[in-house]
Amino acid sequence: MELLAFVLLLALAGVFAGLVGSLTGVGGAVVIIPVLVLAFGAPFPIAAGAGLVTVLATSATTGAVYVRRHLTDLRIGMFLEIATVPGALVGAALTVVLVRHDLNNALLVALGGVLLVVFASSLVRLQEPTAGDTRPDRRSVELGLSGVYHDEQLGRSVAYQAARTDPALGVSFGAGLISGMFGIGGGVFKVYALEHYLRLPMKVATATSNFMIGVTAAAGAGVLLAAGYVDPYVAAPAAIGTAVGAVAGSRLLPGLKNQTVRYVFLFVIAGLAIETVLRGLRLL
């Protein structure tokens, strides 16, 4: 394929991935990685490296807005990074080792499985808003893992205090491992830790997860880049396209009242996940 055609097609695929990732809330990397593998024939670690670079671009694009609105809790985000960053380092190193042992297809099957979990988690999240009281543990009080934000929809300030930090750290390590290993942001898992265990309000959880995604992706991308698995010809057009798609998606999202569109896109992701599993099993 000519380089120009390759770059343009990849950038277009990135725009599609960013748009779908933004509208469904799962992130563009979840879409672009299987597209790179299935449509462009990229080897798994190159797709994962490009995925992490797209995560960095989209996290920076949307993260700046969240930080300026003071929705991001930098303290809680940084606290959980002590678990997600080691997870991402282990995950990325594991991917390199498994690729060296010619286990690309096993990684593809595992990636498809992770994408299906992301799909299922997103379906549940669309249906069940999290609620509950907060009972902070000792560490949360000592580190001051609490805050206040102004909710524009409610028209008042909302106070919160992080609750169970131990399980949140455990889930965060797992989220980092998945992010580093498969090149995705793992936001679904981070938001779960922030909402379910720390009992943060959804808006703060989403914004803080976005901040964490960038730092976690940098950890994994650093390993894959230094190991030679970030191909700039693949990563750059994918990242630019995904960032543009994510911005377009975030503009479209407020006007998108019908949940059906999001469900349709979620099933597109499920389809990509199943195709990835089949490719890994050499049935496609």
Place this chain on the structure above:
Amino acid sequence: MSAAPSGDRALPPSAYARMGRVLWTGLVISLVLLAGAIVAELVEQPRAIYEGAESNPSRGYLTIDGLAAGLAAGAPVAYLTLGVLCLVATPFVRVAAGFYYFRRGGERTMAAITLIVLVLLLFGLLVLGPLVR
């Protein structure tokens, strides 16, 4: 105007504004480098055939010497690699800024946590990555 999260021990508003600036600056620098390098590469090799990703063209630019030589020679791939590096470095700067603010606020535990995160990030890029290469 929104209140800053973190209650009594909130970071100063300037910390949030500066973090936002770090993100935008990193993103803009990276995207300009990436887009510019792609255009330069397309001008240089308008009919280049993409051979697949098995041979990573940036491998020669992953050392400081190699990257500096590539940038000096005006190699588009060197600029692409620099763009990717800027994108990867942006969160490093965010964490470093967090360490600065926690330390300045006298929060030793949070400053220590942030410093550990920064050291781990550098360990991945400078030690673990080359080690498993």
